[in-house]
Amino acid sequence: MFKFTRRALGLAAFIMTCGLVSAGAVELGDDGLHKTSWQRDTFKDLREDLAEATAEGKRLMVMIEQRGCIYCTKMHEQVFPDPEITQLIEDNFFVVQINMFGDIEVTDFDGEVLPEKEMVQKWRVLFTPTTFFFPETVEQGLSAPQAAVSTVPGAFGRLTTYNMMTWVLEHGYDDALPFQKYHAQQVVQQQETGTLKVNVE
Numbered sequence: 001m002f003k004f005t006r007r008a009l010g011l012a013a014f015i016m017t018c019g020l021v022s023a024g025a026v027e028l029g030d031d032g033l034h035k036t037s038w039q040r041d042t043f044k045d046l047r048e049d050l051a052e053a054t055a056e057g058k059r060l061m062v063m064i065e066q067r068g069c070i071y072c073t074k075m076h077e078q079v080f081p082d083p084e085i086t087q088l089i090e091d092n093f094f095v096v097q098i099n100m101f102g103d104i105e106v107t108d109f110d111g112e113v114l115p116e117k118e119m120v121q122k123w124r125v126l127f128t129p130t131t132f133f134f135p136e137t138v139e140q141g142l143s144a145p146q147a148a149v150s151t152v153p154g155a156f157g158r159l160t161t162y163n164m165m166t167w168v169l170e171h172g173y174d175d176a177l178p179f180q181k182y183h184a185q186q187v188v189q190q191q192e193t194g195t196l197k198v199n200v201e
Contacts, residue, residue: 026076031099032067034076038086039063039095044116045107046096046144050134053094059168060134061093062144064120066100069128071155082158088165100128109138109147127153133168149173159187 026034042049046062053060065072079085089095098106102116114122123145132148145151150168163183167173172182 026073026081031102033065033097033099034072036076036080036095038090038093039097042096043107044096044098044104046109046134047107047111047138049094049096050109050136050138053134054136056094058092058094059136061089061095062098062132062134063095064098064100064125064128064130064132066128071127072129074155075129075161079155079158079161082162085158085162085165088162092169093165100125108143110141110143112143125153129155133164150179159190163187 026036029035040049042052046060049062050060080089098120099116100120104116105113106116106119107113108119108122112119112122123143129152131152132144133150133152134144134147135149138147150164150173152164156164160183163186164179166186167177167179167182172179
């Protein structure tokens, strides 16, 4: 009986684990990249994307990802699904995804047109995910990395991600307030007031 119970418990745990993985799974496209409802399907002309984002009262956010990226998976399965973060993105950001090894043409702010994989090389992006956040307007002749108000290489936790997005929305970069100081202040305030915006477990 003990052996049967142990096996039954093991099987139940396995089924529950599969259920959790399935629940956290995010749809993958034919390119092997994660697809969400808040990503925009555009011609990847950053000048047009910025104009459309600004017209909607949103900030342009460009995410560079690749097939099989475990850190991209972490962001899409553990961070972005947090209700507070999902809402923040849907309400405030115009998100364009770029495939690190893709062939779709991308038009940079400076007018140069290259396939995704060559544009990523031009931008000297080495890691995925890498996320660019842009201002409402970009000076003529600048490339994406030059225009970005924040470049985030890699995966981060929910609270760091949430605070990065709010720092961008609040123009923290204009106030010469480094993000790390802003983040530390926010964490202290959120802990003191008991108003942590996201599930940090």
